[in-house]
Amino acid sequence: MGSKLRRGWPPLAVILLFLLAWQGVVMYGGIKPYLLPSPIQVIQEALSDKVWPRLVEHTLATAQRTLLGLFLGTAAGIVLSMLLHLLPGARRGLSPMLILSQNIPIIVLGPLLMIWLGFGELPKIVLIVLVCFFPITVAMMTGLRQSDPRLANYLAMIGAGRWTMFRRLELPGAVPYLFSGMKIAAAYSVTSAIVAEWLGAKSGLGYFIKLSASGFFTARVLAATGIIVLFSLLLYGLVAAAERWFVRWKPQGEGGGLQP
Amino acid sequence: MTEHALDIRNISKQFGGIPVLDNVSITVSEGEFVALLGPSGSGKSTLFQMIGGMMRPEAGNIMISGRQVTGERGHIAYMPQQASLLPWRTVAANVELALEIGGVPKAAARKETRQWLARVGLGEYADAYPHVLSGGMQQRVSFIRALLSPQRLMCLDEPFGALDALTRMQMQQWLLSIWEENRRSVLLVTHSIEEALLLSDRIVVLSAKPASVLEQIPVPFDRPRDERLWSTPLFNEMKEQIYELLKPANGAGGAGQA
Numbered sequence: 190m191g192s193k194l195r196r197g198w199p200p201l202a203v204i205l206l207f208l209l210a211w212q213g214v215v216m217y218g219g220i221k222p223y224l225l226p227s228p229i230q231v232i233q234e235a236l237s238d239k240v241w242p243r244l245v246e247h248t249l250a251t252a253q254r255t256l257l258g259l260f261l262g263t264a265a266g267i268v269l270s271m272l273l274h275l276l277p278g279a280r281r282g283l284s285p286m287l288i289l290s291q292n293i294p295i296i297v298l299g300p301l302l303m304i305w306l307g308f309g310e311l312p313k314i315v316l317i318v319l320v321c322f323f324p325i326t327v328a329m330m331t332g333l334r335q336s337d338p339r340l341a342n343y344l345a346m347i348g349a350g351r352w353t354m355f356r357r358l359e360l361p362g363a364v365p366y367l368f369s370g371m372k373i374a375a376a377y378s379v380t381s382a383i384v385a386e387w388l389g390a391k392s393g394l395g396y397f398i399k400l401s402a403s404g405f406f407t408a409r410v411l412a413a414t415g416i417i418v419l420f421s422l423l424l425y426g427l428v429a430a431a432e433r434w435f436v437r438w439k440p441q442g443e444g445g446g447l448q449p
Numbered sequence: 450m451t452e453h454a455l456d457i458r459n460i461s462k463q464f465g466g467i468p469v470l471d472n473v474s475i476t477v478s479e480g481e482f483v484a485l486l487g488p489s490g491s492g493k494s495t496l497f498q499m500i501g502g503m504m505r506p507e508a509g510n511i512m513i514s515g516r517q518v519t520g521e522r523g524h525i526a527y528m529p530q531q532a533s534l535l536p537w538r539t540v541a542a543n544v545e546l547a548l549e550i551g552g553v554p555k556a557a558a559r560k561e562t563r564q565w566l567a568r569v570g571l572g573e574y575a576d577a578y579p580h581v582l583s584g585g586m587q588q589r590v591s592f593i594r595a596l597l598s599p600q601r602l603m604c605l606d607e608p609f610g611a612l613d614a615l616t617r618m619q620m621q622q623w624l625l626s627i628w629e630e631n632r633r634s635v636l637l638v639t640h641s642i643e644e645a646l647l648l649s650d651r652i653v654v655l656s657a658k659p660a661s662v663l664e665q666i667p668v669p670f671d672r673p674r675d676e677r678l679w680s681t682p683l684f685n686e687m688k689e690q691i692y693e694l695l696k697p698a699n700g701a702g703g704a705g706q707a
């Protein structure tokens with residue numbers, strides 16, 4: 190616990206310093222609040238009676254979309270990776286197309302989905318799912334192919350068939366990779382939810398930001414941005430916590446991935 | 450003729466034109482402990498891979514309990530050189546899995562595993578993950594896993610080769626005591642002459658690559674055995690004799706570490 194605190198110190202200090210510098214620049218630099226409000230002004234605006242209830246409402250809308258999209262995207266990514274792994278023919282046929290599909294910018298995908306699926310909740314969820322499944326599929330497929338050849342040899346020698354090999358060796362071995370993919374997907378899911386809301390929605394932080402920006406309510410834009418950042422961090426933390434539980438069989442200090 | 454636990458007849462195998470096994474025949478009787486002794490690189494692991502059905506010989510047959518099993522998998526209980534425990538399964542779950550793959554019903558596998566782990570002093574590690582165990586402990590689990598597997602023939606491939614000398618001696622004692630009260634048919638690969646003499650009923654000496662059977666030596670010591678054997682004159686005499694056999698002059702390569 191103590192070492193965790195010690196490691197948490199430098200990034201926290203940097204953030205604090207950044208906020209202080211920002212506050213100082215705005216206060217003593219004579220910058221107009223509609224261009225750049227100070228952190229304190231942003232917080233005051235966020236907590237004001239007029240803004241706070243709306244922020245809460247939009248945050249909940251965004252959170253709901255993000256979580257649903259991330260969940261469905263993860264499920265789709267897992268299923269797809271397993272199919273591609275178990276059917277080598279499908280892997281060879283589909284992989285190039287999958288990679289190509291990632292070159293379509295989501296800013297283009299959004300309007301297309303709205304043309305095809307209407308203006309309801311569906312195209313937004315689909316957008317998040319489409320963005321999330323890819324890192325999951327790629328990470329999971331890598332994991333499924335990484336199994337230790339010595340373990341595979343042992344299991345084959347004692348008579349394990351293809352299915353046992355998959356279920357007992359390849360699948361559990363891919364779990365740490367799945368979590369690496371999920372950490373990326375978690376970040377993507379928030380961003381794509383915001384984009385989907387920006388492109389056409391009547392709720393959510395993306396919608397709120399678009400509205401506030403067009404009215405030059407810069408403090409509100411920044412307040413919503415702060416919430417997005419905090420929400421992303423929370424999501425990452427949740428995935429990391431789930432990882433620690435599911436991958437508790439690994440020796441300490443071997444956990445891969447980005448440092449939160 | 451009697452039905453052997455393992456009957457390898459005239460096996461030959463080559464890799465890319467280079468012969469590795471040359472007309473090798475080995476039998477293991479029911480309840481017999483046979484040690485396969487040969488220099489490293491002579492083809493002992495290759496032989497095991499063929500008994501396990503992972504590859505086919507170019508010539509020859511493999512019979513287990515009287516059945517032709519050449520090229521078939523799943524007929525042996527196996528203990529590889531590395532413990533090969535699944536890191537995400539607890540010790541007990543690892544043992545249970547091997548039993549289930551061998552066809553033991555889940556409930557029976559559970560019960561049997563718990564009983565045996567406790568009996569051999571590994572009870573407190575039943576629910577631990579493998580990475581907290583020392584190398585020696587992991588090999589104990591690996592041995593118990595093979596011992597409890599329903600396949601009748603146990604194949605142990607240099608099970609203690611990766612352990613330090615002291616741990617190795619303790620493990621030999623431990624294995625001996627368990628095996629002597631639970632006699633299974635065993636084929637043990639080793640490159641340690643002492644290990645072969647201490648544990649086995651018969652030693653099959655292989656030549657260097659391409660491996661052929663140089664000699665079969667019955668081990669006359671009474672059971673139960675223990676480490677006092679090491680200092681008896683006969684033990685040392687036989688050790689010398691086998692050492693002479695394995696000397697490069699006799700067509701065997703350097704009997705070095707694996």
Ligand SMILES: Nc1ncnc2c1ncn2[C@@H]1O[C@H](COP(=O)(O)OP(=O)(O)O)[C@@H](O)[C@H]1O
Binds near residue numbers: 464488492707
């Ligand atoms: N799959 C393989 N392909 C080519 N050569 C192999 C293969 N497996 C083993 N060999 C060769 O066969 C010989 C015997 O190897 P191995 O059976 O592992 O020996 P041992 O277990 O007696 O030390 C070695 O020279 C090794 O290089």
Ligand SMILES: [Mg+2]
Binds near residue numbers: 493494
């Ligand atoms: Mg070997």
